[in-house]
Amino acid sequence: MSSPADPGSDEAVFAFRDVEVRFGEAVILTGIELEVAARGITVVVGPSGSGKSTLTRLTNRLLDPTRGTVSFHGTDLRALDVLDLRRRVGMVFQRPTVFAGSVRDNLAATGVEDEDTYKEALDAVGLPSTVLGQVAATLSGGEAQRVCLARTLLMRPEALVADEPTSSLDHESTLALEGLARGLADGGVPILWVTHDRAQVERVADARVVLEDGRVVDR
């Protein structure tokens, strides 16, 4: 395992500087100083309630920090167009979140309207193009999460943030998704991957950050 990029280096895709997040009186994250390498898979590991999901939501401004800054390739996120940022930073959520309608409708939600591109994206996540017309709600958990990943990949993101993407999947689907992530990372898309599963860290991490009680406690 290699270390995350050095602080201040251009090699960081995300940089967190003195980040704090509070919801009312509750402190969710505090004193976060973190760089996410611009290549490979950086895994943030920690127990439930350690602030991992909150950390991911800061990367595409679904949430803003109460204090401190988060930057993307050296630019403060607040200086970027937020809608453009979200297309550059793809996100896969903990639970497969498919929308009502068919798989095609789900892929069309990205604004991309090209059938061949849909087929390529499905192929990239190991799904046959025949699922395009299938009602998304009838997919298995593993298939649905793959559709979510395909939906995200359609935007050709520069980085991928995955918030415990395998937590609701069986072992086989988990390994398949990890393999897909490895392929993406090797193809040049840096990944910030959040998990509470120590064994998964060993399987996927190029770099590792341990979060506990809203603080980085180990790297």
Add this chain to the structure above:
Amino acid sequence: MSGPVELLGAVASGLLVVVAIGISWWAGLHLERELITAALRAAAQLAILGLVLVAILTPGQPLALSWLWVAVMIVFAGWTVQRRVPDVRRIWLLSMAAFSASAVVTLGILFGARVFPVDSSTVVPLAGLMIGNSMTATVLVARRTTAEFHDKRLEIEARLALGQPSSQAAAPYLREALRTALIPQVETTKAVGIVFLPGMMVGLLLAGVTPLDAVQAQLVIMYLVLGSVAVTTSVIALGLRRILFTPAHQLRLPGKE
């Protein structure tokens, strides 16, 4: 008192409230106090309304007095909506904007097309009907929208994460909330005359107006209510979108974060 109902008759109708209280006591509903409060409050509010209307409708009074009373009704309606939807801050302001928009559209069409003359005897009753009948739908759409956003939070954030602006990400869920709020009024409009006789029409018939004239007036009122419900609920739904999302297209639900 001259009119369709003598004062003694109005008092006698209070026996029906006693019947309702008796049923509540017999069935152990524990609604006796609520029923008494509701009945007394309705009587007091209608008595005040009667006095205000006497003052407003007295010949020679300026029309501005009527519009002033409409403004008071809108403020009170906004306050009522806020009480019923306490989770959403500033909903009172939004509700006032919704009722005002509805007043402009619906009364604008009725007065503009000369369906009714613009005078003291029409402004206050029509505005009252419009606001009163839109209130339930307004509360419903506000509650439904916040509930829908809570339930579908993950989906909405997944849409936002795809780079959709908040207007687009919220659209399917706002549509659902609006449908839920509008359907009862559409059903009421469909059933009128067959399943029930609206209160205003009954009032006109009791006041001695011919059935055809009563039907004609009632039809206009039903359309007025349908239009006003559509306008108020749309303004509320669109306004809630502005309240529940930040300018950076972040979902901010009441009670969360």
